[in-house]
Amino acid sequence: MRHISNYSRFAAVLLCTMLSLLIQVPAIAQTEAVKDPDPWQFEFTPYIFAAGMNGKSGIGPVTANVDMSFDDIRKNLDQGLMALFEARKGPWTYGFEGVYFKLKNEGVKSWQGPLGNTSTGTLEATMTEQLYGLTVGYRVLDEHTKVDVLGAARYTQLDANLNLAVTTGSSLLPDGSYSVSGSQSWWDPVIGARVLVPFAEAWTLVGYADYGGFGIGSNPTYQLLAGVNWQFSKSVNAKAGYRYLYQDYQNGNFVWDMKSSGFYFGAGFKF
Secondary structure (H helix, E strand, O other): OHHHHHHHHHHHHHHHHHHHHHHHHHHHHHHHHHHOOOOOEEEEEEEEEEEEEEEEEEEOOEEEEEEEOHHHHHHHEEEEEEEEEEEEEOOEEEEEEEEEEEEEEEEEOEEEOOOOOOOEEEEEEEEEEEEEEEEEEEEEEEOOOEEEEEEEEEEEEEEEEEEEEEEEOOOOOOOOOOEEEEEEEEEEEEEEEEEEEEEEOOEEEEEEEEEEOOOOOOOOEEEEEEEEEEOOOOOEEEEEEEEEEEEEEEEOOEEEEEEEEEEEEEEEEEO
């Protein structure tokens, strides 16, 4: 009987403790909510940018006119990775975007060599491009339509190698070589704005525009985006739209005057 009594007292103490905790948890949660009414919100979005490229790439004495569709790029894509991470607290947003891709043996339509060069042939390009963006945004309108103003720093690194398969004439370069390579990296300050407009249950229109460079890096660079987000669950949403990015950068004999445009598709995971 003494053991039963001890067990009874222990069970009673345990039950009282559990009831006390159950009573205190809502109070604690309410206190935390009072302390931080705007908790941190995070979203990670891997995506695909199905872009084509059109423009001019120059390395030393060689300038190549680039005109590649997404299908051309897809066939010669060696590696690719694209993702966006955003953190929001109250009206503030902090973002990091990374884009990495490598094209191998991509043929270009036309090229120009040094003055007096009589070579003809196909020119193949192997290019690695890395884009990294750090963004800070502030929500200036938070009603049915939401508007964020943003400031960003965009880093670009390019590594390119042009190889000539000569069919007639002399070699591509005066030194007798058949290839030329170069590497450049630069930062662009960027300012922009983003607009979010809900138009149906779980659906939101997205518009984005930025402009930058200002001669510090590119002169200029700008980007336009129009898309739609579908919040099909509490923590996951689908994203799709069209994106256009232009960069005009020149440093000595290195030229990157390029337009990248196409559809994007991604999935955002909120936590």
